[in-house]
Amino acid sequence: MRQWGMTIPKHHPNRMLRISRTLLSLTLTLSATSPMAAQGPGGPGPAPGGGPPGRIIPLRDVPVPQPGGADKYIQDQGALIALGKALFWDMQAGSDGRTACATCHFHAGADHRLRNQLASPANRSVTVTLNRVLSADDFPFHQLANPLNNSSEVLRDTRQVAGSAGVFERVFRDILPQSEFEDGASGSGSAATLAGVKLRQVTARNTPSVINAVFNVRNFWDGRASSTFTGATPFGDSDPNANALVLVNGDLRRESVHITNASLASQAVGPALNAVEMSYSGRQWPKLAKKMLALTALGRQEVSPDDSVLGFMANTEGKGLRPEYSYALLIQTAFRPEYWSSTTLLDAGGKPLPEAGAAGATERYTQMELNFALFWGLAIQAYEATLVSGESRVDRFLAGDTQALTPREALGLQVFQAGGSQCLGCHQGAETTAASFTNVFRAGANPNNPGSHGFFRTGVTPMEDDIGLGGRDDFGQLLFALGRPGNANGTFKSPGLRNVELTGPYFHDGGQATLEQVVDFYARNGDFPRGGNLGPGIGRINLNNAGSRAALVDFLKALTDDRVRFERAPFDHPSLCVPDGHVETSPGVVQVSESDPRFALSGEDKWSLVPAVGRGGNAVPLQTFEELLRGVGSDGSRAHAMNQACVP
Ligand code: HEC
Numbered sequence: 001m002r003q004w005g006m007t008i009p010k011h012h013p014n015r016m017l018r019i020s021r022t023l024l025s026l027t028l029t030l031s032a033t034s035p036m037a038a039q040g041p042g043g044p045g046p047a048p049g050g051g052p053p054g055r056i057i058p059l060r061d062v063p064v065p066q067p068g069g070a071d072k073y074i075q076d077q078g079a080l081i082a083l084g085k086a087l088f089w090d091m092q093a094g095s096d097g098r099t100a101c102a103t104c105h106f107h108a109g110a111d112h113r114l115r116n117q118l119a120s121p122a123n124r125s126v127t128v129t130l131n132r133v134l135s136a137d138d139f140p141f142h143q144l145a146n147p148l149n150n151s152s153e154v155l156r157d158t159r160q161v162a163g164s165a166g167v168f169e170r171v172f173r174d175i176l177p178q179s180e181f182e183d184g185a186s187g188s189g190s191a192a193t194l195a196g197v198k199l200r201q202v203t204a205r206n207t208p209s210v211i212n213a214v215f216n217v218r219n220f221w222d223g224r225a226s227s228t229f230t231g232a233t234p235f236g237d238s239d240p241n242a243n244a245l246v247l248v249n250g251d252l253r254r255e256s257v258h259i260t261n262a263s264l265a266s267q268a269v270g271p272a273l274n275a276v277e278m279s280y281s282g283r284q285w286p287k288l289a290k291k292m293l294a295l296t297a298l299g300r301q302e303v304s305p306d307d308s309v310l311g312f313m314a315n316t317e318g319k320g321l322r323p324e325y326s327y328a329l330l331i332q333t334a335f336r337p338e339y340w341s342s343t344t345l346l347d348a349g350g351k352p353l354p355e356a357g358a359a360g361a362t363e364r365y366t367q368m369e370l371n372f373a374l375f376w377g378l379a380i381q382a383y384e385a386t387l388v389s390g391e392s393r394v395d396r397f398l399a400g401d402t403q404a405l406t407p408r409e410a411l412g413l414q415v416f417q418a419g420g421s422q423c424l425g426c427h428q429g430a431e432t433t434a435a436s437f438t439n440v441f442r443a444g445a446n447p448n449n450p451g452s453h454g455f456f457r458t459g460v461t462p463m464e465d466d467i468g469l470g471g472r473d474d475f476g477q478l479l480f481a482l483g484r485p486g487n488a489n490g491t492f493k494s495p496g497l498r499n500v501e502l503t504g505p506y507f508h509d510g511g512q513a514t515l516e517q518v519v520d521f522y523a524r525n526g527d528f529p530r531g532g533n534l535g536p537g538i539g540r541i542n543l544n545n546a547g548s549r550a551a552l553v554d555f556l557k558a559l560t561d562d563r564v565r566f567e568r569a570p571f572d573h574p575s576l577c578v579p580d581g582h583v584e585t586s587p588g589v590v591q592v593s594e595s596d597p598r599f600a601l602s603g604e605d606k607w608s609l610v611p612a613v614g615r616g617g618n619a620v621p622l623q624t625f626e627e628l629l630r631g632v633g634s635d636g637s638r639a640h641a642m643n644q645a646c647v648p
């Protein structure tokens with residue numbers, strides 16, 4: 001067991017940041033009289049003392065936020081990170097036995113697939129061509145006669161979304177003994193079919209990167225992953241249930257979970273049961289737990305013996321981790337025994353069963369299985385908290401190495417931080433986002449302004465298409481209940497911009513393919529100028545100088561950390577087969593899969609290999625989205641060119 005402590009450095013005490021609820025409410029109360037109170041949504045947040053918002057500093061100077069109140073559950077941080085990395089990359093977690101978190105977050109923490117990635121969300125009357133391969137000509141989705149004038153003639157407005165393909169629409173029946181596949185039935189819902197053949201469903205928003213997401217107080221584009229983790233759902237205190245089972249003096253008791261600074265744990269328990277992303281509809285946590293605990297960790301995937309976290313456990317004779325490093329062992333090592341050691345058999349609600357035969361084999365559970373959502377959330381959060389990319393050339397430049405940036409990149413840094421571009425108003429500090437702990441918890445912020453929380457109205461899509469932070473969570477609570485009603489409508493989380501070169505397409509709708517297109521969007525002060533879609537921050541932007549725009553793009557590309565670009569530790573990972581659209585027998589005719597007779601008429605997947613990589617990384621850089629669109633790098637000069645076949 002000692003190896004965990006040796007392989008993975010524990011969190012350094014001086015990298016601890018604990019923000020208590022008391023401090024939070026104190027900050028918010030004090031700031032109610034801030035001069036920024038009058039500012040509407042969309043305005044850049046103010047800075048400490050009312051000066052300009054925080055300039056960019058090296059990311060290593062910012063402590064990694066630590067969850068508050070997690071020590072009660074955790075006993076070994078190294079094992080926790082290992083468990084989180086294995087779960088995040090394990091394809092067996094999806095109901096189809098083939099969909100991992102990483103399926104949509106494999107590329108610099110995001111997704112750059114081109115095929116079958118278009119969604120036409122239900123509230124928009126658009127039809128997209130299914131199984132389409134995106135091309136450079138498709139971008140931007142909102143195309144204007146003059147890209148520098150948002151009132152010029154609209155040449156095209158597709159209102160589609162470039163999202164991420166998840167699972168087929170199916171209804172959950174049960175798990176199957178010792179199998180990663182689950183039993184289910186074909187869903188009868190509205191999922192997309194092509195000539196009667198079902199295709200994988202696609203998310204209604206673009207996939208953001210998990211790298212540096214630990215710095216966001218709230219996650220998701222609409223912030224619905226609460227900063228408080230309550231153990232089973234993403235929605236924090238909206239969830240009234242006592243979601244953990246604790247062993248006290250031999251008795252199992254229900255206990256409420258309340259972990260602060262834990263948005264990533266809240267987030268992680270969302271996709272696992274989501275019927276578009278990973279799950280057949282109706283699957284519940286105890287079933288997923290029972291399935292995963294019976295399987296070899298990463299049993300369908302290669303793990304490099306050089307993997308910075310999992311390497312010493314890798315099965316060098318086969319796939320996945322060696323059988324002795326089971327999920328159960330990782331949980332037992334990472335978490336305190338009062339959360340997993342009871343051997344009493346329970347029903348799904350946690351009540352002891354009178355006798356072993358009182359319920360079917362897949363209907364009786366252990367304490368470990370019933371606490372699995374808690375373990376899942378905390379472990380994945382701990383892994384993601386290691387994905388911090390603070391070694392870009394911009395960081396070196398800011399730390400005093402004046403040669404680290406070219407003159408044009410250095411000019412771009414100036415443009416980014418100057419008033420004309422307004423970039424810093426919403427993308428401030430080392431984290432390059434106003435949604436960071438540093439920004440949200442500073443003194444003087446008006447809590448009623450979504451901008452103080454890093455959410456802005458920038459007119460990427462019309463408000464009626466996606467209301468963002470103005471929406472409600474699954475318990476019916478407003479995602480943002482402060483200030484004037486409706487003041488959060490159409491606001492979205494300002495994303496961090498590190499490694500943005502590698503994470504196209506951009507914005508919550510994935511409607512821009514290149515950083516040049518993004519900068520043009522800002523230069524024209526956003527899209528959809530009528531209907532209140534534009535907050536004040538975006539209206540003040542002045543980027544009329546073509547040289548400044550070009551320098552800005554160069555600067556954004558200098559925010560890439562080479563460890564991300566080459567997938568060096570901590571960004572190394574197991575192999576993954578990614579479904580990259582469906583096989584077509586002739587254009588528009590999808591081949592029907594015959595692999596599983598239970599599900600009628602499903603499209604045959606086209607699998608693409610994301611190879612395993614160890615701590616030293618790849619010899620070639622990751623391919624950008626733009627390069628993939630243009631076919632650059634398919635000769636082996638880029639990693640993840642999506643042209644290696646894979647047999648899952
Ligand atoms: C089918 C694709 C898909 C899968 C599978 C998936 N995600 Fe995501 N992920 C997305 C999309 C799309 C979003 C943005 C959704 C939104 O904001 O409404 C997202 C958002 C996130 C974010 C928020 C980042 C930010 O800046 O707000 C994190 C963190 C994340 N996912 C982690 C995970 C984890 C952990 C899992 C597995 C438990 C997972 N994802 C599974 C597509 C996926």
Ligand code: HEC
Nearest residue numbers: 421422423426456460492493494495506507508522537538
């Ligand atoms: C008023 C606040 C605001 C200002 C000013 C602003 N941004 Fe943004 N930025 C956002 C928000 C909010 C998003 C996400 C919008 C969405 O997807 O709906 C975003 C998204 C982006 C993205 C896409 C990132 C991704 O992963 O999809 C880039 C790149 C970007 N901004 C760069 C800039 C630059 C460069 C400037 C200065 C010219 C700038 N921003 C000015 C708020 C702002």
